[in-house]
Amino acid sequence: MINTPNLQTETHIYGDDTRLTTVRAEHCEALASRHIAHVAVIDAAAPYTIVRTRLSGSFLQVCLGGEGRTLLDGRWHRQSAGIASFAPAHALHAFHCLPDVRWQLCWVRFMPSSPRSLAGAMTPGLTHFDGQPLQHAILGLAQEMSVSADPGSCAAWVDLIERYVARMVDPWQREPRLNQMWTAVLADLGRDWKLDDLAGLANMSPEHLRRLCWKNFGRSPGKQLTTMRIAQAAHQLVTTSKKIEVVARNVGYINPFTFSNTFKRLTGFRPSEYRSKPRG
Structure with a gap:
C-alpha cells in the first residue's frame, strides 16, 4: 500500500537506509557563482520523503534507477530510470520512495536568484533524459571537494553540470x-x-x-x-x-x-x- 505524504506540512525524512552525496554552495564557490544552491546523488529507500510547501528555487531531479513518486502540476507521477522532472520555484514540491523499492536520483537545486528559478515554468515537467552524465559530473565535483577543492577544477565540474542541465531544461x-x-x-x-x-x-x-x-x-x-x-x-x-x-x-x-x-x-x-x- 502506498502512503501519500501530507502536503500541508514541510517534511524531510531520510531514514537509516538512504545514502546521500551532496555539495552545497556555502562550501563551493563555483556553485554559488552559478546560483546553484546544491547538487546531490542519492540512493534512497522508504521512508524517504520530502515535502516542500513552497520551494524557493527551482529543482531538477533525474531518476537513475529504481522508482519513486514525484508531485508535479498538482498530480502524483511515478518516476523511473531515465525520467527527469523539473519543479518551478514557489511551487508545492514533494517526492517519496515506494515501499520495498530503492530509488536512485541525482538533482540540482537552484537559488531563487538563478535564471532557472525566474523562468522555471518554461521548462518541461516530465521528460526522458539520460542522467548518468549529470551523475558523473556531480560525483566528480564531490570527489574534488573532498580531496583538494581546487577552484579551477571545481569550476570545470560545475560547467559540465550546467551544460547537462541545459540539455534538459532548455528544450524550446x-x-x-x-x-x-x-x-x-x-x-x-x-x-x-x-x-x-x-x-x-x-x-x-x-x-x-x-x-x-x-x-x-x-x-x-x-x-x-x-x-x-x-x-x-x-x-x-x-x-x-x-x-x-x-x-x-x-x-x-x-x-x-x-x-x-x-x-x-x-x-x-x-x-x-x-x-x-x-x-x-
Whole structure:
C-alpha cells in the first residue's frame, strides 16, 4: 500500500537506509557563482520523503534507477530510470520512495536568484533524459571537494553540470518558433490567449503546436499556459504585496474563484494560504 505524504506540512525524512552525496554552495564557490544552491546523488529507500510547501528555487531531479513518486502540476507521477522532472520555484514540491523499492536520483537545486528559478515554468515537467552524465559530473565535483577543492577544477565540474542541465531544461531553444511564441506569451500572461492565437504566433497549425508542446514540455499548449500563469502568480504572491485579485488579473484570470481553484489544484494551497507559508 502506498502512503501519500501530507502536503500541508514541510517534511524531510531520510531514514537509516538512504545514502546521500551532496555539495552545497556555502562550501563551493563555483556553485554559488552559478546560483546553484546544491547538487546531490542519492540512493534512497522508504521512508524517504520530502515535502516542500513552497520551494524557493527551482529543482531538477533525474531518476537513475529504481522508482519513486514525484508531485508535479498538482498530480502524483511515478518516476523511473531515465525520467527527469523539473519543479518551478514557489511551487508545492514533494517526492517519496515506494515501499520495498530503492530509488536512485541525482538533482540540482537552484537559488531563487538563478535564471532557472525566474523562468522555471518554461521548462518541461516530465521528460526522458539520460542522467548518468549529470551523475558523473556531480560525483566528480564531490570527489574534488573532498580531496583538494581546487577552484579551477571545481569550476570545470560545475560547467559540465550546467551544460547537462541545459540539455534538459532548455528544450524550446531547439525549436525557435516555440521560443518566440512562449516568450511573447510570458510577456503578456493577462491576455485571453486561445489556441489559434498561439498557433498564429508560432506560424504553425494548432495540431502541429500540440505535438511540439507534448514533445518538448510533456504538456498540451493549454496546460503549459496554465502552468506559466500559476507559476507567475506564485512569484507575485511571495515577492509583492499586490492584492490577490490583482495578481489573478495580471496572469489572465478574471474570475477569482476560477483562479483560486486552479491555484490550489497546482500548488495544494489557496492563494491566501500560499502567501502566508514560509519558504523552504
